[in-house]
Amino acid sequence: MLRVEDLTLGYGGEPILKGVSLTVDSGRFASLIGPSGSGKTSILRAVTGLQKPDSGSIALDVPQNAVGFLFQDDALLPWRTARQNVALGLRIHGMARKEAETRADDWLAKLGLAGFGDRFPRQLSGGQRKRVAIAQVLALEPRFLLMDEPFASLDAIVRTNITQELIGWVERENLTVLLVTHDLEEAISLSDVVYVLSQGPNARIRSRHEVNIARPRDLLGTRDDPQFPALLKRLWDELSAEAYSETVGEAAQ
Amino acid sequence: MTVRLNTAPVRRVLILAILILIWEGCARAGWIDPFYLPAPSAVANVIVTLFADGEIWPHLEATFGAAVIGIGVGLVLGIVLGFGAALLPLLAELLEPVMILLNAIPRVILAPLFVIWLGIDLGSKIALAVILVVVLIFFAVYNGIKEVDQRLIERVRTLGGGTWVLVREVYVPSVTAWVLGNLKVAVGFAFTGAVVGEFVASSRGLGYLLQFAQSTYNAGLTIALIILIMTFVMVLFTLSERLERRLLRWRYR
Numbered sequence: 001m002l003r004v005e006d007l008t009l010g011y012g013g014e015p016i017l018k019g020v021s022l023t024v025d026s027g028r029f030a031s032l033i034g035p036s037g038s039g040k041t042s043i044l045r046a047v048t049g050l051q052k053p054d055s056g057s058i059a060l061d062v063p064q065n066a067v068g069f070l071f072q073d074d075a076l077l078p079w080r081t082a083r084q085n086v087a088l089g090l091r092i093h094g095m096a097r098k099e100a101e102t103r104a105d106d107w108l109a110k111l112g113l114a115g116f117g118d119r120f121p122r123q124l125s126g127g128q129r130k131r132v133a134i135a136q137v138l139a140l141e142p143r144f145l146l147m148d149e150p151f152a153s154l155d156a157i158v159r160t161n162i163t164q165e166l167i168g169w170v171e172r173e174n175l176t177v178l179l180v181t182h183d184l185e186e187a188i189s190l191s192d193v194v195y196v197l198s199q200g201p202n203a204r205i206r207s208r209h210e211v212n213i214a215r216p217r218d219l220l221g222t223r224d225d226p227q228f229p230a231l232l233k234r235l236w237d238e239l240s241a242e243a244y245s246e247t248v249g250e251a252a253q
Numbered sequence: 254m255t256v257r258l259n260t261a262p263v264r265r266v267l268i269l270a271i272l273i274l275i276w277e278g279c280a281r282a283g284w285i286d287p288f289y290l291p292a293p294s295a296v297a298n299v300i301v302t303l304f305a306d307g308e309i310w311p312h313l314e315a316t317f318g319a320a321v322i323g324i325g326v327g328l329v330l331g332i333v334l335g336f337g338a339a340l341l342p343l344l345a346e347l348l349e350p351v352m353i354l355l356n357a358i359p360r361v362i363l364a365p366l367f368v369i370w371l372g373i374d375l376g377s378k379i380a381l382a383v384i385l386v387v388v389l390i391f392f393a394v395y396n397g398i399k400e401v402d403q404r405l406i407e408r409v410r411t412l413g414g415g416t417w418v419l420v421r422e423v424y425v426p427s428v429t430a431w432v433l434g435n436l437k438v439a440v441g442f443a444f445t446g447a448v449v450g451e452f453v454a455s456s457r458g459l460g461y462l463l464q465f466a467q468s469t470y471n472a473g474l475t476i477a478l479i480i481l482i483m484t485f486v487m488v489l490f491t492l493s494e495r496l497e498r499r500l501l502r503w504r505y506r
């Protein structure tokens with residue numbers, strides 16, 4: 001479980017986030033949506049320790065090495081092959097090179113990249129690189145997964161396929177997930193709970209919405225659920241109001 | 254074996270051969286004064302004689318020795334100082350202005366000073382080659398480390414990597430790419446240092462021979478030596494390029 005309480009965080013000057021509190025229970029999938037600049041990514045960075053909060057607390061019921069972070073960009077080491085990139089985390093955690101690379105090949109195969117182990121990142125397509133990045137994180141068998149718009153750069157078909165594979169994995173392994181996304185439909189399709197952040201600076205949690213669509217979920221099928229359009233409209237209205245408040249604020253200045 | 258005439262290297266060789274033939278024809282026709290520009294066949298004859306009577310070998314040994322030792326010492330010193338300055342702000346404070354100054358001036362002006370300090374033997378030539386190479390490599394390493402992709406650092410950190418893993422997996426490969434990218438230029442710099450050092454004051458070396466050829470108005474020997482130096486630098490240049498392509502195959506494959 002993740003519990004963030006009264007988190008305030010900034011990069012000097014006015015804080016981006018002020019007094020943010022949210023909870024993600026074990027085995028649940030939470031999404032965080034909000035306007036650009038509302039500090040969504042900063043919350044994930046604070047949870048992983050990449051960003052030091054000004055105040056507040058972050059409590060996790062799993063050790064840091066059980067937390068996986070899927071970045072917005074694939075950020076693979078360009079001088080390492082796909083196999084070596086996937087094996088990197090395993091080797092950092094003490095596994096022998098040979099065993100780590102065998103395990104890496106297994107993970108590449110699971111993600112549809114059997115035979116691609118010797119390729120360097122620049123020899124892979126955007127979708128393939130993203131799969132390598134997913135394999136790198138999942139190979140460590142995390143219990144808690146943080147995802148920062150991991151599929152934003154992919155085209156719609158590849159994005160839907162990879163997201164469906166990942167959601168299948170999350171459901172099978174009962175992982176706890178916190179996803180940052182701009183895509184309201186993606187947030188509803190994947191999540192058990194959606195948090196909406198207000199416009200920054202001084203962003204806070206504006207609202208929390210439960211999504212009671214049955215699991216296992218089919219990414220496209222969830223859109224036929226009667227809850228889906230109603231929730232989508234509420235989220236849309238809330239984000240539009242935040243965008244309007246920003247416009248009014250700028251005009252007043 | 255068939256040779257394709259429409260490739261760039263073949264076209265270049267053909268044009269060079271045509272120009273040499275025109276030059277040879279003009280010289281034989283008496284249209285060019287051989288005092289200023291001897292025929293290519295005469296220059297070739299000088300080169301053959303230099304090797305045939307063995308006169309060239311001690312000079313080649315001196316120049317190559319100074320250049321190769323200059324590259325070696327310059328690389329090691331540049332890498333150590335670059336790493337040191339990037340990791341220790343105090344060292345950077347001291348070194349950066351010195352290196353910027355050395356980079357801004359034509360460093361060959363130090364040649365007379367090195368002769369005064371180290372004499373006319375190999376030492377002063379090596380010193381000039383080193384000072385030319387070390388500034389280049391220092392900035393390659395220093396900037397290479399400072400401009401390492403932060404996303405890669407964060408990726409390795411979120412996989413659990415500490416300082417040593419970062420150095421091994423991110424900094425060293427990144428800096429290697431920068432250094433190898435500058436190796437070809439370093440080869441040219443090292444030869445410049447060795448030859449200019451010999452030109453200023455020496456008892457052997459290609460620079461010494463050049464100085465002798467100039468003082469005796471021997472255009473044939475001068476052109477022969479220029480061609481020799483260009484050939485050797487091109488050979489080392491090609492070897493550096495092959496080394497770069499081999500070690501940085503992730504960039505070229």
